[in-house]
Amino acid sequence: MFEKRNTQTRKLNYLIENQVENPQITDDVPEIEFFPRFLNLSDCELTDEEKVLLNKGIKYCPKHELSNDVIQNLAVDIENSLDRQETAVKYKCVDTLKQCMKSNQPNFNSREFSLIKQIKNKCIDQDVTITKADKNDSIVFFQTSEYDSKMRDFLSNNDAVLLPRDPTNKYQGDVKNVIKYSCLLTEKEKFKLINKNPTVPKIYGLAKVHKTGIPLRPVVSYRTAPAFRLAKKTNDTYRYFTKFKNPYSTYNSIEVVDKLKNIEVPPGAKLVSFDVVNLFPSIPVPELKTLLEENIQRTTKLNPLLKKELYDFMCMCLDQNYFAFKNRIYSQRDGLPMGSPLSSLCAEIFMYHLEKKILEEENEFKDKVIYWVRYVDDILCLFSDTEEEIQRFSQYLNSLHRNIQFTTEYINEGRSINFLDLTISLRNGKHEFEIFHKPTSTDVTIPWDSSHCIIHKRAAFTYYFDRLLRTPMTEENYKKEYNRILRIGLNNGYSLHWIKKILESRRKIQMCAIICPSHQQSQKKKTTYRKLLYTGDVSNKLKRLIETDTRKVALYPNRVLGRTLYNRKDTLPNDKKSGVYKLICNDCNGYYVGQTARSFEKRIKEHVSAHTNKAMNKSNFAQHLLEENHSFNPTTGVKYLHFCEGGRTLNVLESIEIRRNNPDGKILNFQLDVLDSPLIRFVTSVHDNKTK
Template identity: 40%
Template sequence: MSDDLTNCVFQLTELCLQQNFFNFEGEIFTQREGLSMGNCLSPLFAELFMSYFEKKLIFIPNNPFKDKILFWFRYVDDILIAWIGSEEELKEFHEWINKLHMNINFTLELESERRINFLDLSISRHLNKLTFSIYRKPSQTSTKINKTSCHYMGHKMAAFNTYITRLLNVPLSQDAYSEEVNTLRYLAGENGYHPDVIDRLIDRRRKKQGMKKPHLSTSDPSNNKYCCIPFYGGISHKIANVIRQIENSKVTFKSDNILSQFIIKNKSPIDNLDKPGVYRLECGEPGCNVVYVGRSGRSIRTRTREHLNSAKNPNNDKSIFGCHIREEGHRFDIEENTKLIHHCDFGYKQEILEEVEIFKHLKNTEYRTLNAMLTNNVKDTYKILY
């Protein structure tokens, strides 16, 4: 890699990492130390830093405690070590490692009764061997997606499939295995499912693992089409079947019934007019029912101001709505007479939604729509969607 390209990558990365400011309750804050939460580069650079920390500061010849570490396993920032020195030496190592970097502060947890918890495992020492069982924090609840919830069945089973994958891949003893199966059966029952669903999922997973040869697809993955639609029960399956037949696409489902719709949001909400999407401009003159439907990949507020340029400038006829305001001498207020109909980014979906809304407004006798008439193709699209 050339020096110019290296410098360019370095500067772009630095620019991305410096985007660590956020808006909260009308005030702008910046994070002075560490990696910002929500930045997609943060997990990568946290892992890079910990790898550097181990290589340059821990696994070095002049580490006075190197011979005391039998093994060292790390997952992100959780570390499991086997120590062959005394407890007093371990405490000295803990103090030493916390002095290696000003922004690193490790906590120390010792085994109790030859047992220690690491991530989601409980590890025990018995007769110079390690045995494993599944560990759940006391704060963990039994709540999963309930059977009665309007979610795609694949989404409902996702948590149980994850637990079963762990069950079959961790070397559990027979007692620990049976205990975990009983726990999963209990969780299934608590969320409205028959406990036998766990046995069926385990059998299905074992059959997949027992297949000698994986299924090889003859189709070219680059030619596959994918479509994601909201899940609203049986009607979504019917729509998916139509899409598969017409578009020859693979259909996945997404849920609009998600936790983020019900919890308090810490970020200040964005005004609708500062979002992109499909919008409607309404004449502010009492008794005038003129409207205009449009779309914008930028903020609706910015696009509306461009319409108003035609209202202020007699030589600017780029906006039919702006010309109406100017020629009729009617009133218009951005805050009161601009409506966001659909919030979506610029693209094919936005284009289709705009055409559908134009057609709906043209059919609505309450409005006098300034938009041009739609093509027959768009009318057919409207009939399919509605």
Template identity: 30%
Template sequence: MADDHIFSKVRMLYGNHAVKELSRYIKHVKKLVAHEENLSFLKKCKDYNVIPKFIENSVKNLIPKNEKSTLRNTFENIKKQTVKKLLNTYIKVEFSSISRSKKKLVGFQNQFNNKYNPSVECISQIKSHSDFIASKFKIVKNNALNKKFADVAGDIEYKNSEYVKAVSQKWFKNLTTIVIPPHVQYILSLGPKYNLPLPKLPLFDSLKEVEYILEDIDVEEGKKNIARSKITEILSKKHKDINSNKPLVHVDPLVTKRNLKDTKSFLKQHPEIILTRSDKGQVTVMMYRTEYDQKMLELLGDNAYKIKNKDPTNSFMSKNNALVKKMRELNQINDLEKRKLTTYTSVAPKIYGLPKIHKPELKLRPIVSSINSPTYELSKFLVPVLKPLKNPNYNVKNVFDFKHLFDNINVKDGYKFISLDVISLFTKIPTSLAIDLIMQKWDCVKDHTSLEKDLFEDVLKFCLGTSYFSYNDVFYTQDSLAMGNPLSPIVADIVLDNLFDQILPEINSYCQLAIKYVDDTFLVVDETKIQYILDKFNSYHPNLQFTLEEEQNLSLPFLDITVIRNSDGSIVTCHYNKPTHSGRLLNFYSNQPYSYKLNCAKNLIKRTLSLSHIKFHPQLVFEIKKTLEENRYPTKLIEKLLSDYIQNSNNQNVPAANNPDHVQSVYYSFPYLGETSFKIQKVFQEVVPIKFGHRSTNSNKSNFFSNMKDKTKKEIKSGIVYKIDCENCSSSYIGESGQYLKKRMYQHN
């Protein structure tokens, strides 16, 4: 036996006294393991909000047996606080015991080595033996404590493991061969928008926003100082609460500090992977970085994109500013508009791809982030000018408008539902076609812009003709609309409206209804003319080709509803979840305002039921409950919201209250700090009517998800705080600049 061998060897080399010392050492090794496993057990109990039996037993006589109900609640609260404090204290005790045991073991090792001067081989064998004993004892101890945990936690752990398995399958897609631990997969499956509990107060960010608001509001300085003092006190208290590990409400027991640490560790061990979200359906996708790069390069190898030798940002920025200057000189915009449209700190748009996991072959949907690009503000300036060109007779604003179309329609005999979808709409619309169509409608455009025709056309051509972006520091141009350009949606609508103008008169005798939403078109047509109608749509322009879907079993899904025709030709609708739908919503445990979660649940209920005929409601209510429960919404809350919706639906004719004295609030962005944010908002509201748009401060995205876009180089960053160290002494200069950093640094020289 290996055990006997090491003891026999020590006895032979160093005598019986050395064997006794080795036995004591092994005994302390087992004690250390016991303390470590006890600590793990106690922390697990704390994570799952359960109390070990030995602590429960120690306070079972705290409440007098014959105590009347008037004081019983007080005793119960004292008991709850006591057991939690005891649990925290026992955790501290185990930490101390582990520290002492480790010191004793080091002492034993030093004493044994000094006394007997064992060989390196002997030391190695003693270590191997102690490690073997430790691992063996750890299994025994762990099994015993797991049984204890099962006794106090009941089926909590089983339910959680089943829950993790269920939601992870729907909310997480692993496109690699890497095995991911279930608890890590669960945290990542919650998505990029899931907000984690605050590990520390974002004090600098909070104070920065406070000072920005105080500087922006028109209030006398004395009132500002009072507000500043109150807010400082509130933030100080929050800082103490976080540092004292004050327990939080509505925290997911599966999102523990240990699990978050494991998640960071897993991602650090696998730099070859990226984490992103799917193109549709709210699913977290894990894939190899090399595969992502390969798919992006395949996408950019299309003839629609051309490589540019250098970054055209400065050139486009100069042209943008020249056009804006000309607009002002001709008195066609005012000074405020000129300042907004002029840019000196633009950066190149950046392209990234979102995986289309619902397709048989993995492809990426290209998205271009155009924020702060040379034409971004000028493009936004044109959007309200072009919106009136959109034909309301061809378009629905949303799925609710679409549903109401069928209130008084009966499908003709021999007619069917079909839908047509444009293949890659934005990247297939030539900019020359779009510009020509818009300028043909100048008589309408001129009523909505102060620009003269020639200048308007120059601005339009510039905004649509400068579609470019970077990927891996290589610059590309495209002669089509970019996803991310503020103008693209309205321009696409104008082009498709023109298609309707051309095609509908030719198919009018075979078409009972034709309506569209962006690139999706719904038609009720003669079933014998379906191919003819598809060919007509595809004949409009060689770049714009349509796919066809026909009704099945008298029904066809479109947007978020299934349109169903009855035998008498009447139409009913039912809420529809696309195959890409995962059911992931704003999680109830996400560290975000309660009102956001309430609105999320209410909107799901209202959208699902109001879009559906009442005969479908029983099944839909079941699906609503399941979806909200998967997103951790309490059952009682779900039942109440469903009851409220039904009650409000029955009283829908009651007029809303009118408040003529209502003052419009001004919104400011502010980091979400729980109830502390609302306390700070209340302080501001004492002097001015404002509301906060709560900003994420510790999201899954910032902690775990990959940045898919090219990084902006440091020298062309703007709106930053910078520090310059003195070359001759220990002093430094800290400044803030709205210019490019390289330009500001040059000014210091």
């Protein structure tokens, strides 16, 4: 009885509090001017047809027909998702693929693929670099000379040091040694944490279209670095054992609203925004290491040996601070490694060290700070004193550490300020909120006609509506944001009915969460996740076959427009990549199909060395050359069949290529059935039929 009454009370309170969030809005959606979806700052002239394609946005994915390559990619994903014993499911997947192939139609998007190729060729011929805008989703065209000049300005302004040689092999050796003798890691973890083919991290720039002169924000693609996997694991390990959490840090604007909406504003209090100048490059690593050691020593969950090991892991990852630009390798003297999974945690640790001095230790400003909320390097502060005291407080902040400097933003006499995607105002002793959009914000989202699964298309609108419903606003601001969401949907080909159904769904879910809070089950089934290429309804059917109670499938799109066009990073030469390869004999056209998780260059050198040293037991291909007295030319006798990283994918692709090449009798591999699977046999037969 009491539970029912409590439920009814919660429902009534919810409806009263949110009655303003259900205004009567007509279907007359006003036009809104958004920032352009692509910005051409180069001399490259584009046709109207090319502009139409670029205006579909970076998230657009043209529909691919069920070609040999698509079928092969689906088969690889299915093999990686299923256990080897699940043969019955694999046969069902083969039957599904066969049925879909019968109804497969020629690719009606072939013109779009031609246009993409046309744009890429223009950029090569006219020396154009394509990148993404920072903090929005515009495509930006630069003349390569201008792009390179802006990147070099960053390198010189941040004291990047040119290295005489590539330190990757040394760093890889250090990582291997520290992992090999680790007591924190299991044997399985040790194997997974070593990158078999590490390369120098590549740096590139995002265009700051919201700033004068459009400078570049540097980004480092760190995932190929020797320490990337170890840094990711170390980040999780440190958080687990130290239980680190910074109470002054926030994750998103919804959390900010939840923190502030019930705080009473004292008379005379003012909103101030502080920004940390170049946070990541400014963190002093020697001092940070001291903090890390102190924090690790305080934990009671590790013995002294394991504490030292965790500390050594962190120090090694922090020391590998290097990147490449235009095939020249640089080291950053100070600061955290850009792109490292550990850098965000380390920045939080050091900032928390400073924030405790500001907000917890005794000082003349401590009691004047009503709240302090930080998102990475942006800080929102409610300060209860005069403008002169705010200036003194700003000077105090800049005196805490010579490396960490703050800029101050104080507008509208401290009555309102923009923070993240919110405009926060002070009225009548309370906070008022409005969703803030920068002048450079775009209407880019996944278009309706893009080859994405419906879950992905719905996701952006789910976020927009959740933010709308959870941000307390006036009716006018609510209508304004609601119409903006509708306009984004209409501009991307969605119907009003489809968009409004999402709003109704999110409103019901939010109401249910408040009225009947769910209790988490004490025991949850362990769920594993697998990925599957999305290529229309066939992927949905395959997903239903693969999924079980404990195995879920996440669909992913083929190459989207942005990923296809971007040419902002140094490209890795083919011989430095890993994957599946073919070696061809000079004299008899016999060939060997192999795989390597290391670089092709290293593996092929081993074949050549086995031939030179007459080590038949180390290479089937070398054995053939020695027995038949044949020759091999590493320059012309190598063909790269597939580029991929290690793991089961390599085994599947190698098996496909061995079976595909076996019928002509010229293959030199001794082991011809590496993996025998219905899917591999099917992929091979499809290829054979289409090539006849």
